[in-house]
Amino acid sequence: EPEVTQTPSHQVTQMGQEVILRCVPISNHLYFYWYRQILGQKVEFLVSFYNNEISEKSEIFDDQFSVERPDGSNFTLKIRSTKLEDSAMYFCASMSKADVVRLFFGSGTQLSVL
Amino acid sequence: AQSVAQPEDQVNVAEGNPLTVKCTYSVSGNPYLFWYVQYPNRGLQFLLKYITGDNLVKGSYGFEAEFNKSQTSFHLKKPSALVSDSALYFCAVRETGTYKYIFGTGTRLKVLA
Numbered sequence: 053e054p055e056v057t058q059t060p061s062h063q064v065t066q067m068g069q070e071v072i073l074r075c076v077p078i079s080n081h082l083y084f085y086w087y088r089q090i091l092g093q094k095v096e097f098l099v100s101f102y103n104n105e106i107s108e109k110s111e112i113f114d115d116q117f118s119v120e121r122p123d124g125s126n127f128t129l130k131i132r133s134t135k136l137e138d139s140a141m142y143f144c145a146s147m148s149k150a151d152v153v154r155l156f157f158g159s160g161t162q163l164s165v166l
Numbered sequence: 167a168q169s170v171a172q173p174e175d176q177v178n179v180a181e182g183n184p185l186t187v188k189c190t191y192s193v194s195g196n197p198y199l200f201w202y203v204q205y206p207n208r209g210l211q212f213l214l215k216y217i218t219g220d221n222l223v224k225g226s227y228g229f230e231a232e233f234n235k236s237q238t239s240f241h242l243k244k245p246s247a248l249v250s251d252s253a254l255y256f257c258a259v260r261e262t263g264t265y266k267y268i269f270g271t272g273t274r275l276k277v278l279a
Contacts, residue, residue, distance in 0.1 A: 056209070083265055095210070095256060095269040108266040143209050147265070153198060153217060155267060157209030 054078045058144050058158035065134055066166055073129045073161045075144030083147040084127045085155065086119065088112075088140040095143070101127065134165045168193040170240075170257045172270040179247045180278050187242040187273045189257030198260040199240045200267070201231055203253050210256060210269075216240060227251070247277045 057076040065071050077084055086098040100107040101119055118130045127146075131138055141162050145155040170191045179185045191197050198217055202210040214225025221233045231242045242255060257270040 085267075087269075093254075094271050097266060097268060100264075100266055102265070108261075108264055145209075152265060153200075153215050153260070154212050155202075155210070157202075157211070159207070159209050 054156070056144055056146055056156050056158035058142075058161050060161060061159065062162045062164070064164045064166065067136055068133050071131050071134055071163065073131075073142050073144075073163070075127045075129075075146075075158055076125055077127055077144065077146030078148070078156055079125070080148060080150075081146035081156070082149045083107075083152070084119075084121070085145040085147075086129045087143045087145060087157075089143065089160070090140050092141070098129070131163075134163075136165050139163055139165045168259055168261045169268060170199075170259045170270040172255075172257055172273045174273050175271075176274045176276065178276045178278060181249055182246050185242075185244050185247040185251070185275065185277070187255050187257075187275060189240045189242065189270060191238050191240060191257075191259050193259055193262060195262040197233075197240075199231075199233065200258040200260070201225065201229070201240075201242050202256045202258060202269070204256065204272075205253050213242070213255075247275075249277045249279050251275060252277045 059074045084101040089095050099109045099113045116132045120128050141160045143160045144158045200215045201213040204210045216223050216233045224230045254272050256272050
């Protein structure tokens with residue numbers, strides 16, 4: 053089965069630093085998402101992206117966050133100035149236009165802000 | 167706001183016994199409902215969906231879910247639990263008119279040998 057790939061698997065950064073989390077969605081998918089999971093439990097929606105623009109975003113997704121699809125294959129999440137509370141597992145997901153009822157998730161990037 | 171609730175943080179069941187993981191929903195219009203499973207150190211994996219049609223939907227790994235409109239519930243079930251079913255289970259809903267998926271808080275299922 054095709055997979056969503058995320059790199060790195062673990063990222064450690066200092067508070068106030070910028071981080072970029074990278075994702076390669078499944079190749080024919082057109083809908084892209086970022087979610088985060090706190091303490092291995094709650095899964096929170098951050099943003100959805102379609103047709104090169106943000107479709108929906110949550111209250112969490114403030115001006116410190118941005119997303120980009122720079123080259124037609126990668127999908128990135130940038131946090132400009134990380135805070136301690138940004139520490140979480142970040143999941144990328146994608147969805148096909150042919151099956152708009154099934155998300156495919158990557159294995160996540162564990163972000164630790166010190 | 168549309169949402170799903172999972173009232174149990176953890177469910178324990180003996181291997182071979184039937185299991186139920188509960189989910190209730192709050193949506194306007196017809197709900198699109200889902201179950202996902204997460205194994206340790208992995209992303210969420212799709213199990214099954216309810217869009218329309220039969221209230222009992224079947225999914226992967228022998229799981230099924232029953233849509234109950236009057237009780238606004240979408241409980242996940244399996245007739246005979248396996249130890250390998252132990253994982254974190256998430257109920258989800260797609261917000262009406264969008265492609266935004268909202269997940270519940272998750273229920274940890276432990277199947278005891």
